[in-house]
Amino acid sequence: MGAVAHTPMVDLRADFPVLEREINGHPLVYLDSAATSQKPRQVIETMERFYSYSYGTVHRGVYELGREATELFEGARERIAAFLGWPSDCSIFTRNATEAINLVAYAWGRSNVGAGDEVLITEMEHHSNIVPWQLLCEETGARLRYLSVSEGCELSLDELDSVLAEGRVKLVAVAHVSNVLGTINPVGEIAQRARAAGAVSVVDGAQAVPQMPVDLGAIDADFYAWTGHKALGPATGMLHGRRELLKEMRPFLGGGHMISRVEREHSTWNELPWKFEAGTNAIAEAIGLGAAIDYLASVGMDRVREHERELAAYALERLPAVEGITLYGPESVDRRGGVIPFTIEGMHPHDIAELCDREAVCVRAGHHCAQPLMRLLGVGATARASFHVYNRREDVDRLVDALGKAREVFEL
Amino acid sequence: MDALYRDYILEHYKNPRNFGELDPHDLDWHDHNPLCGDELGVHIVVEDGRVKDLRFHGQGCAISQAAASITSDELIGMPLSEVPGLDAEWVIDQLGIDISPTRRKCALLGLKVMRGATTGDASWPE
Numbered sequence: 001m002g003a004v005a006h007t008p009m010v011d012l013r014a015d016f017p018v019l020e021r022e023i024n025g026h027p028l029v030y031l032d033s034a035a036t037s038q039k040p041r042q043v044i045e046t047m048e049r050f051y052s053y054s055y056g057t058v059h060r061g062v063y064e065l066g067r068e069a070t071e072l073f074e075g076a077r078e079r080i081a082a083f084l085g086w087p088s089d090c091s092i093f094t095r096n097a098t099e100a101i102n103l104v105a106y107a108w109g110r111s112n113v114g115a116g117d118e119v120l121i122t123e124m125e126h127h128s129n130i131v132p133w134q135l136l137c138e139e140t141g142a143r144l145r146y147l148s149v150s151e152g153c154e155l156s157l158d159e160l161d162s163v164l165a166e167g168r169v170k171l172v173a174v175a176h177v178s179n180v181l182g183t184i185n186p187v188g189e190i191a192q193r194a195r196a197a198g199a200v201s202v203v204d205g206a207q208a209v210p211q212m213p214v215d216l217g218a219i220d221a222d223f224y225a226w227t228g229h230k231a232l233g234p235a236t237g238m239l240h241g242r243r244e245l246l247k248e249m250r251p252f253l254g255g256g257h258m259i260s261r262v263e264r265e266h267s268t269w270n271e272l273p274w275k276f277e278a279g280t281n282a283i284a285e286a287i288g289l290g291a292a293i294d295y296l297a298s299v300g301m302d303r304v305r306e307h308e309r310e311l312a313a314y315a316l317e318r319l320p321a322v323e324g325i326t327l328y329g330p331e332s333v334d335r336r337g338g339v340i341p342f343t344i345e346g347m348h349p350h351d352i353a354e355l356c357d358r359e360a361v362c363v364r365a366g367h368h369c370a371q372p373l374m375r376l377l378g379v380g381a382t383a384r385a386s387f388h389v390y391n392r393r394e395d396v397d398r399l400v401d402a403l404g405k406a407r408e409v410f411e412l
Numbered sequence: 413m414d415a416l417y418r419d420y421i422l423e424h425y426k427n428p429r430n431f432g433e434l435d436p437h438d439l440d441w442h443d444h445n446p447l448c449g450d451e452l453g454v455h456i457v458v459e460d461g462r463v464k465d466l467r468f469h470g471q472g473c474a475i476s477q478a479a480a481s482i483t484s485d486e487l488i489g490m491p492l493s494e495v496p497g498l499d500a501e502w503v504i505d506q507l508g509i510d511i512s513p514t515r516r517k518c519a520l521l522g523l524k525v526m527r528g529a530t531t532g533d534a535s536w537p538e
Contacts, residue, residue, distance in 0.1 A: 348473035
C-alpha cells in the first residue's frame with residue numbers, strides 16, 4: 001500500500017456546531033461538501049449579529065442602519081474581490097453560480113452569439129454550465145459543442161486548439177474543478193487560448209473557490225462564476241467579469257437599484273457592479289459570505305488545499321479495501337480536488353447512501369447534475385464522498401466501515 | 413433483518429421477475445426518475461384485453477427494481493381496464509415496507525411506466 005505523507009492537517013471541527021450532532025446514535029460524518037458545505041460559527045454569528053442589530057437596506061437609507069448595512073455589504077464585496085484578486089466593481093453578487101452563468105448567457109450571449117457561431121463546453125460540466133448554453137443555442141441558432149473527457153478524466157488542450165482553429169467558437173465555458181470527477185482543469189491556459197481565438201471564456205468555479213487558492217487575475221478569464229454555500233458561506237453567488245465586457249453588456253434583470261434614471265419609455269443604467277444587481281440584494285447572505293471568506297483567508301487556502309489533498313489521498317488509499325468498489329477520477333491527487341466518486345458492484349448508489357446514513361455518514365448518490373458525464377462513465381449514478389476543512393481521516397475510516405456494513409446488509 | 417432491505421426486497425432486486433425485453437410487443441413505455449437518473453422501460457403483450465406478458469428493463473436501486481419486479485408479477489394476467497385503478501398506496505402495500513419521501517419515486521417508477529404503457533398516462537402515481 002502506498003504510504004501517504006502525513007503532514008499536519010487543520011483541525012477546525014470545533015468551529016462547526018453541526019458536528020456536535022449525533023444521528024442514529026452516531027456522531028455525524030459529513031462527506032457532501034461538494035453539494036453544500038457546513039457553516040462555521042463565525043459565519044452564523046456574523047449573520048445573526050447583522051440581522052439583530054444592523055439590518056437595513058443598502059445604498060438608500062440615509063439613517064444609521066442603512067449606512068451600516070451598506071458599509072458591511074460593500075465591505076464584504078471588497079474583501080471577497082481582493083481575496084480572489086479581481087476588481088471589486090467587476091464583482092457582482094448573484095443568487096448562486098447558476099444565476100451568474102445565466103447572467104452571461106443572457107446579457108452577453110444574446111447580443112454576441114448568432115446562427116453559425118459555436119459555444120464550446122466540455123463533457124464534464126455541471127448542468128448549470130450546460131443548460132444555459134443549450135437555451136442560448138436553441139434561441140440563436142448557434143451550435144453547442146463538447147470537448148471530450150479522456151480516460152484519465154482530463155481535457156485535451158490539443159482538442160481545444162483544433163476546435164478553436166475552425167474559427168466559429170464565440171464562447172468557451174468550462175469547470176475549474178469537476179464536481180463529479182474532481183479534475184482540476186487548466187482554466188488559465190484555456191482562457192488564454194480562447195482569447196487568442198477571439199472567443200470569450202466563462203469559468204465555473206463553484207468547486208474551486210471553496211477548496212484551493214484561486215487568483216482570478218492570473219487565470220484572466222472573461223467571466224468567473226462561483227457560489228458561497230459551498231465555500232462555508234450562505235447561499236449567495238458571485239460573477240466576476242472583465243470590465244470592458246460588463247460595460248458593454250445589456251443588463252440581465254431590470255428593476256430597482258440597477259438604473260441610473262428611468263423615463264417613461266427607456267432607462268439608463270447604474271454603474272458597475274450595481275447595473276447587474278436588480279432589486280434588493282440578499283444583504284445578510286453577502287455579509288455572511290464576507291465572513292466565510294475571512295474565515296478561509298485566516299486558515300489560508302494553501303492549507304485548505306493541502307488538507308483536501310491529504311484526505312483525497314487517504315480515501316484513495318483506504319477505499320480500494322472495500323470489495324467490489326470502483327473509483328473514478330484522475331489517479332493523481334495533485335490533479336484532483338477533494339471529491340471521490342465511486343460505485344460498488346451489486347449495490348446501487350442510492351442504497352449505498354441510504355445505508356451509510358444509518359451510520360450517520362452523509363454521502364451523495366445520484367447523477368450529481370452531470371448526466372452527460374454519467375453516460376460517458378457508463379453508469380446511471382455514482383456515490384460521492386467530498387471533503388472540507390472539518391473532515392479528518394477518521395471520517396474516511398467511518399465511511400469504509402459503513403460501506404462494509406452496507407455490503408453485509410446486501411449479503412454481498 | 414433490515415427494516416427496509418428485507419430479504420424478499422433484496423431477493424427481487426438480485427433476481428428480478430420478468431426482467432428483459434419482449435419482441436414483438438403491443439405496448440411499450442420508457443421513463444426515468446429525475447432525482448437520480450434511473451431509467452426503466454417496459455414491453456407488454458396484450459391478449460383479450462389482458463396483460464398476457466410483460467418484461468421490464470433498465471437500472472435502479474434495490475427499492476425501484478424490487479418494486480418493478482413485484483408490480484410486474486401482479487400485472488401479468490390483469491385486465492387492462494384495472495390498471496388505471498392502481499395507485500401509490502397499492503404499490504407500497506405490495507412492497508410491505510415503509511417508504512420515506514426521498515425514496516417514494518424509487519418505489520413508484522415501475523408502476524409509472526407500466527401504467528404509462530397501458531393507459532398513456534405519464535403522471536406519477538399518487
